Amino acid sequence: MYQAPRITMTMLGASGCGKTTYLHGMYAVLSSGLNGYFLYATDPDKDLDLADAWDELCAAGTLPEATDVVPVDYEFAFKHGMTTLLEIDFQDYRGGAGTDRMGTAGASADVTALKERLAVSDTIILALDGQHVADWINDGAGDARDRPGDMRNRSGDPMHIARFSRAISTVVEAHVRQGEQTPAIIVLLTKCDVLAQITGRPTRDALDVVRRNLFDLVPVLAHQVTVLLCPVQIGTFGLDREDALKVRPDQVNPKNLHKPISFALMHYLTERLPRQQESLSGLDQRLDSQRQEVESLRNGFLGSWIKRGRINALESSIDADRARRGETAGEIGGARVWAEQMAEDLRTSPIYRDGKLQED
Known part of the structure; x- marks a missing residue:
């Protein structure tokens, strides 16, 4: 959002x-x-x-x-x-x-x-x-x-x-x-x-x-x-x-x-989009790592009570990260939409970046 x-x-x-x-x-x-x-x-x-x-x-x-x-x-x-x-x-x-x-x-x-x-x-x-x-x-x-x-x-x-x-x-x-x-x-x-x-x-x-x-x-x-x-x-x-x-x-x-x-x-x-995208990539990497650990635990030989507690903690963390990822993805999508709308309004206006005129 x-x-x-x-x-x-x-x-x-x-x-x-x-x-x-x-x-x-x-x-x-x-x-x-x-x-x-x-x-x-x-x-x-x-x-x-x-x-x-x-x-x-x-x-x-x-x-x-x-x-x-x-x-x-x-x-x-x-x-x-x-x-x-x-x-x-x-x-x-x-x-x-x-x-x-x-x-x-x-x-x-x-x-x-x-x-x-x-x-x-x-x-x-x-x-x-x-x-x-x-x-x-x-x-x-x-x-x-x-x-x-x-x-x-x-x-x-x-x-x-x-x-x-x-x-x-x-x-x-x-x-x-x-x-x-x-x-x-x-x-x-x-x-x-x-x-x-x-x-x-x-x-x-x-x-x-x-x-x-x-x-x-x-x-x-x-x-x-x-x-x-x-x-x-x-x-x-x-x-x-x-x-x-x-x-x-x-x-x-x-x-x-x-x-x-x-x-x-x-x-x-x-200017904020690259940092938001970096945050999204970090969440994806964290989710992949947690999912792999859950899979490893389910196939491993740890005691059942230790395994169950760790899996529960990981699944809670995964749920929270999924929610954060959805929020971040929504923010990125909304930001892109409105940035593009503003860019269209400014399409004929001279904009310079690092000393160079940005052409259409």
Whole structure:
């Protein structure tokens, strides 16, 4: 029988890149239901907070308020119909929590809290502002190979990629040393509606540049991790707005907001499968050994009372192992089914493993 895993999901990103707005949009899309899948906040008050903020965006064009120095906790359940597929421990941090100095006098507590949380995260979302990504594309627009400029040669790092890369590298190295599953990494490319406006290219062409050159943009992700590149948008708001906190409600047009959840589940199940299969093989070997011993005892010359006691103990152990084997086999079967379902949802999305783009 399928057992829904519980994961810790953490999002990194510079201030103003759209992390909180993405969260609200993702929840709005999935809480309403998408192809039979749903996402619910287990706290009814959090559900209402998220729904009210989205309603305000759709009715009045008011973007959600940025997260302050106190992170916001969410507990989500990702479901297909009535079946819970994934439980998610999610925290929304302000952008400065990932870029402020830890040792500075008066430093906010969320800076240290974010570092500690990253260390135990199963999924890390790195949110990159589409406006800055478009500028990066333009830096190399004249290159014959159609490659963007090197971020290291720019006068600044507005997306704080170097700082976030160091944080991700520290976490991945710790997992590898301990022989643990490395976290899923999602590069969330926000505000994709501005790519065409800034680069002068069709959005598809601009995204193709990012797809082909992702590791020039974020080099640390070329090693020991599985990465989803996920372009998203909340609407077609563009750059020409008088008020940065207001948009036109009729331009709300969410795209791809659910895919990070699909990827988080697929990665967790896929990476866990080999260990489950190893456990199943161990149970099979143990069962074979116990059965052989029972057969040997029945054909042997030990005293009947000794033989009977040992056989009874072995048969009890065999029954328990059979039950465990059935449970493990059921978990493996369920995990494969749902991993394949998530993979189908992500079939057209760029996924990289150890620096290589996974082709269909």
